Amino acid sequence: MKAAVIVSPGSNCDRDVQVALQQSAGSEPIMHWHGDANLPDVDLIIVPGGFAYGDYLRAGALAAQSPVIQEVVARANKGVPVLGICNGFQILTECGLLPGVLMRNAGLKFICRDVDLRVEAADTVFTLDYMDGQVIRIPVAHNEGNYFADDATLNRLDGEDRVAFRYCSPEGRVTDSANPNGAARNIAGILNEGRNVLGMMPHPERLADPMLGGNDGRPMFDGLVEALVATE
């Protein structure tokens, strides 16, 4: 399997994703510089967390205009799996691959802590190694993770089973108190229509090593490797 991690000047979770992917795949992903529109042929593209261009305008707004992101959009439309984490999710909504926006957290503060997520769609390349309804624990670290879309869009996401993860209680109940940032319908991650693009605010790469206090992020990378090696 060949994977590429898109590196913008202000990416800061690029190495973390690189380590997690390498651990599951056994080989290093390509670290692809944002200024280079010639993206090699790959089986998976990851847009990592960080502050791509400083995010002084609106998180992800400038990054969505970069040459390589236009190429990412083209690949996604051809069916290449694209995973956007945190700032990557913000960029995927800004460039139109995913609907909705990520607004400032309802509490108006940056939040860094572990959250519980309920897996809502275990049928994708990203979630193969999870089960529907499973509760996993991985961290969030963001200032703008408050997912918002109009009711029609939210209804469509629900109707088409395109919500991948929701913030929940440790027992798996989707409640207001389990929602760290005010996201509509506790949405933590969504899929595109083709189910080959996933954007999520939580960071699976940060808990893919038991030494760091948990391993619930690892199945995402293991599952991707299994699925994409199988299609080669």
Place this chain on the structure above:
Amino acid sequence: MSEITPEIVGEHGLTPEEYQRVLRIMGREPKMTELGIFSVMWSEHCSYKSSKFWLKKLPTEAPWVICGPGENAGVIDIGEGKACIFKMESHNHPSFIEPYQGAATGVGGILRDIFTMGARPVANMNALRFGAPEHPKTRHLVGGVVAGIGGYGNCIGIPTVGGEVNFDPSYNGNILVNAMTVGIADTDKIFYSAAAGIGNPVVYVGSKTGRDGIHGATMASAEFDDDSEEKRPTVQVGDPFTEKLLLEACLELMATDAIIAIQDMGAAGLTSSSVEMSDKGGVGIEFDLDRVPVREEAMTPYEIMLSESQERMLMVLKPGRENMARKIFEKWELDFAIIGTVTDTNRLVLKSGGEEICNIPVPPLVAEAPEYERPWVATPPPRVLAIDDALADINIAPTDALARLVASPDLCSRRWVWEQYDHMVMADTLRRPGADAAIVRVHGTDRALAITTDCTPRYCVADPVQGGRQAVAEAWRNLTASGAKPLAITDNMNFGNPERPEIMGQFAGCIEGMTDACLALDFPVVSGNVSLYNETNGTGILPTPAIGGVGLIEDVNNDTTSAGFTAEGEAILLIGNTSGHLGRSMLLRVFSDNYRDAGAPPPVDLEAERRNGDFVRDLIVGDRVSACHDVSDGGLLVAAAEMALLGSIGAEISLPTTGIPAFAWLFGEDQSRYITTTSAPEEVLTAANSAGVPAIMIGTTGGPQLTVGDGNSISLLELRNAHESWFPEYMADV
């Protein structure tokens, strides 16, 4: 007609005597730009003129020290070809005036000190002190400082892994924001600031120069008065995204062999960086100021030299490498300008519009900077408080006292603070905030650094010598409790006005105590910073020598342990001697009407400290204990409660049968103590006995509550609510 009037000299913070020295060095009247350069270089902030005499007394050497004080940061050897580079620095005055930007640029400045030496920063810490919670400005300052620290560190992507937050009315007019950064470099790739090579290009990289922060260093060298808010224009504005670019570009260039010397532009900007580089290298530097990238029109040479615009670096490159270096900085979309050359004149020469506007001999500018042995009087010895007197007006159940203590501003959970810091980015944070020391893995290895910041100012004010000892000892103890071998410290000396003899007496006392502890514990000072004049309208802060300590864990799989209880039914052991010392305790601060902040602080027996700590570390590394936590603020019962909450396992704590009153035993703050848990207590007690270390069994883990003596209980749920609720409630709706 003289251009420089006595008023202008005074506005530049120079005394008439200091100005006479300027005239003697120059052999003529200085031009305005030259006066500005003397002014900032001789400010307290840059020259350490009141503190240098005392700082020289601190121990700075050990076999593992690669570079002690004097460079941008201290460097220690952590084995396997790696060095740890670290320092703590204050941004107190700007943070009070503009808390978000003041704190943010404090983080940015200390980060640059670390990566300018070739290290990739891997962790940020901080030590924060605010005024009384009920003071009208405190909430605004807490909110702004925490957001500023987070805003900078989160964006650049360096985890903020811990620190300390205290409240005391003495900080009402002068908060303390001390930021520490720890980085890792290869031992053969460390960069220093001494310029060399006559004719070599001097290069400016990073952000453009603006008018922000002019005379920031001078502001930080004076007391505040009621008009301090008018100083807001002297606070710099931070841009963490540009710092991220600068970090990556510098590290990319450092991987080549192009750099001869490099220095960040911090306080006093282009002035101090060029003076330090030329002085250390024994050379001169000549600049054409017309080539300095500027952000505003019509900036004068004076403004360019004194600007404290952030995210800038100065480098001397090998000749012929300029284009390769330029390409790296252009890739990262940063300014790159060759602004001058290294000369053999030992002079700082500045040209602008073809004219020479500055020509200062560098060696006397540095070597003849004022140094004062200011008059000082020792702090009078505090009265030792009798236990019975101290406890006379306290009449409640132990667990009720515990619940109020863990809910007090100084002891409550800091979760509200550290959840605003990204403490996990870089995916090497093995122990998150909220325990003794943070533990950060050395990337790609099984080794880790333990990092802590410590100081107990209420001890320092009562007895600076014991307080100085205790600050160093507590840092050493926190590292030890995580299983680490403590290696070295950085110090951030925050004090009031040094022109007052009693303040200098506090400074001298703290230095004496720190020196004792550093020597006894083989724990040298490798870097530091001094912040004086933390006074408003004549009232000074508590003396606050904040200590940042770093230790090494050789094998993260085996050589560390939990800070919280890990299993039910285990024996709880107390290591170290308990006399029930209540002077300056948190118990009295919270409960006593008559003895709040009274009495002598607990003395630190450094031999016992060493013996107890070495014993505990051996227990951890030998895997003979299942959890370990040091006993500090609030005493034994607070430490046990913290372990219970961290592990979500309760405990029964027994009371002593003889001698010490229960409250003194439970809440006394005797030093050099640890709580450990084990399933084989006899073995540990026997080992302690043969090592000459006091150790007793004080209880058993288990259950959903904490029980003290005969059935005085509190549920962990209630305890957790008490511990967690103060901060969010206090900061609600800010």
